[in-house]
Amino acid sequence: QVRLVESGGGLVQPGGSLRLSCTASGFSLEHYGIGWFRQFPGKAREGLACINRFGNIAPYADPVKGRFTISRDNAQNTVYLQMNDLKPEDTYTYHCAASNYYCRGPVLAEPHDYWGQGTQVTVAS
DSSP states (O other): OOEEEEEOOEEEOTTOOEEEEEEEESSOGGGSEEEEEEEOTTSOOEEEEEEOTTSOBOOOOGGGTTTEEEEEEGGGTEEEEEEOSOOGGGOEEEEEEEESSOEETTEEOSSOSEEOOOEEEEEOO
């Protein structure tokens, strides 16, 4: 089955950390740019971080700059989002997307070839 699967979400206290994973099944991620987004149901998605297929990282979105880091491990067919110093306002469903297009700042340009089902991150004490 060809798909993207996010994992690593959960409940964390303010100031804590999580590492999200975006793993491809049925295709190789190394040929794709990958973007991380977050979204509330029914709301517009927010692009956070983007890494192109050459491993170049675009500037991060302002709300996460200095706290989140995107990286890729082509051998594991996975892209990561390390999230540190988490805040309650980081509570969202987080998605990854794959595209043959470029990073437009922190946003992976559409159309997206693949879009994951999301993983929930809740930051609360």
